[in-house]
Amino acid sequence: MNAPSRLPGTEHWTNKGDVKLFLWNKVAGDPAKTKGTILYVPGRPDSSAMEYFARQGYDCWSVDMEGYGRSTKDRNNNAPISYGADDCYAAAQYIQKLRASTRPFLVYGISSGALRAGLFAERHPEMVDRLALDAMVWTGEGAPTLVERRKRLPEFISKNRRPINRDFVFSIFNRDHPGTAEDSVISAFADAILKLDDSVPTGTYVDMCSKLPMVNPENIKAATIVMRGQWDGIAGVDDLIEFFKRLPNPDKQFAVMPGISHASFQQKNYMLVYHILLGFFSQPAPVYRG
Secondary structure (H helix, E strand, C coil): CCCCCCCCCEEEEEEECCEEEEEEEECCCCHHHCCCEEEEECCCCCCCHHHHHHHCCCEEEEECCCCCCCCCCCCCCCCCHHHHHHHHHHHHHHHHHHHCCCCCEEEEEECHHHHHHHHHHHHCHHHEEEEEEECCCCCCCCCHHHHHHHCCHHHHHCCCEEECCHHHHHHHHHCCCCCCCCHHHHHHHHHHHHCCCCEEECHHHHHHHHCCCCCCHHHCCCEEEEEEECCCCCCCHHHHHHHHHHCCCCCEEEEEECCCCCCHHHCCCHHHHHHHHHHHHCCCCCCCCC
């Protein structure tokens, strides 16, 4: 049996003031007849999950944050997480206008992207139906990766961008529990990133090392799932459980993903991640709320 051909993607651009933001879209069939619109908010560019979810009937979008990928990089700032929430809003406005729809989004964010997604959901609750927060950090308690990262905080504060290379990309997968991802996948992931960037903004590191908590769970009104890899060195279990307990919407889930470290979509167990996320996004609304 032949494998299905890859869905074509389409390039889009929108503006946040004088900032140009790059968006990428994948959808199978008529966008007006999809099951929902998913806005991915990655901590790093590119996400193969778009192909999978487009084939499940969703209108899938990702956006390069300011300072990353193809979006504007020449403003004098370190692209803090708060700016990323603004980028999400600009992208969401563009998509709603393009689709002539005010249907709220299904939003997925990973790592620093989860913080951006959470802030976006706080600021614009009317635009978010269901929110998935993967590999997120709340207060930073119980996060050994952040303990090490804070030792370099003065360096990160001193400049707007930091260099990245192939060794850095591999460290994302090997720092917590080596072996959770195939080397060939990590290598392809590195190729995609380094084709667009040889440096990234320092804002996420500064914020995660010195400004937590940045997201207030009490202000998130959307149905929410908190996803945490078994070996994640940033997303502390107790920290996230406290966050989870404070979410006001009773339509909420906490998922621990076995055999996974920090970058769940690129792990050997990625189909488990897709299954959890698809179940959450396709869950019917409750008929009775009491």
